[in-house]
Amino acid sequence: MTKKLEKFSYAKSGVDIKQEEKAVKALVEKIKHVRKGFGQPILMGHYASIVDFGTFGVAITTDGVGSKIMVAEALNKFDTIGIDCVAMNVNDIVAVGAEPIAMVDYIAAEKPDERIMAEIAKGLEEGCRMANITLVGGETATLPDMVKGFDLAGTAIGFVEKDKVITGEKIESGDVIFGLPSSGIHSNGLTLARKVVEKAGLSYTDEFENGKTIGEELLTPTRIYIEVLDVIRNYEVHGMAHITGGGLLNLKRLKKAKFVISNPLPPQKIFKFIQELGNVDDDEMYRTFNMGMGFAIIMPEEEAKRLEKSGIEGRIVGYVEEGEGVYLSDLRIDL
Secondary structure (H helix, E strand, O other): OOOOOOOOOOOOOOOOHHHHHHHHHHHHHOOOOOOOOOOOEEEOOOOOEEEEEOOEEEEEEEEEOOOHHHHHHHHOOOOOHHHHHHHHHHHHHHOOOOEEEEEEEEEEEOOOOHHHHHHHHHHHHHHHHHHOOEEEEEEEEEOOOOOOOEEEEEEEEEEEEHHHOOOOOOOOOOOEEEEEEOOOOOOOOHHHHHHHHHHOOOOOOOEEEOOEEHHHHHOOOOOOOOOHHHHHHHOOOOEEEEOOOOHHHHHHHOOOOEEEEOOOOOOOHHHHHHHHHHOOOHHHHHHHOOOOEEEEEEEOHHHHHHHHOOOOOOEEEEEEEOOOEEEEOOEEOOO
16 A cells, blocks of 8 residues: 655655755865876866867766666666666766767675676676677775675766867757657666655555566666767757756756756656655656656757657757756746
8 A cells, every 4th residue: 555645855865966066066176186288178077078189089977876776676686777887877978979989887795796796797788789888897896894785887988079079068049959768767866766665655566567567667777878979970969968867957067048848758657656656846856857858959940850850769848048047848947
């Protein structure tokens, strides 16, 4: 029997995005040293950072799977989370216009487990195949006094001609937002999703729909947006956003402008399930989850209409105008 929950939020589940931003700022403010000459940074603090390698820039980023691992542990199913690890890094590389080429992984475990490692490897291999990258190495640490279970993260690199880096600086009023669908919850907001499921008295093995359990739905791998590389080769692109933790707020990382999502992509059923079960407000959902849109491309309207006709999965979901903030139609959500 499910329990009716009081109004829930990401902060109530234990993740305060604003406090997290303050903590990151405190960290970044203390790190001042910058390399000079060859290899110096030409882009910092974006989805990926880029360092100077002559004609090319080398993009680098790092990310992990997060508490999605706890769902995998609950189901004793680990063969897809490696895809999430690859996707969370590769998509950030693509978001600055770079082509991903290689990655390393890091696994911190309470104790070594051959079966779990082999299952993780299946996902890493599949993710690398999908993204056309090589896993060139990694590190495994056994830390029984620090880690309960395990954690999985990675670092990816890519390359881009320096004059083809896409930062968002070219975004202008009149541009439109082209949304690419997500495959589901991806690898963000799982703390809120898990707490809602658990506090409602449900199990991850309870049926979600069509014979699929709640846990299996939550473990749907993050989509890898490698097809975006073809988009930036063939269309005029002014900015790109990987919609991860923070939902639509990721658009703010591109440029000070007013981003309006006027015709959002339809969220998958898992989002409606979480929202109704946890009594979560619309703006909170769009501040936390991708809500059906995992990647956004900001481009001139004529280019976006041409892209729609190409057969790519996705469509125009909004526009950019003078001002500031992120809006879901008339509702400002970056407050």
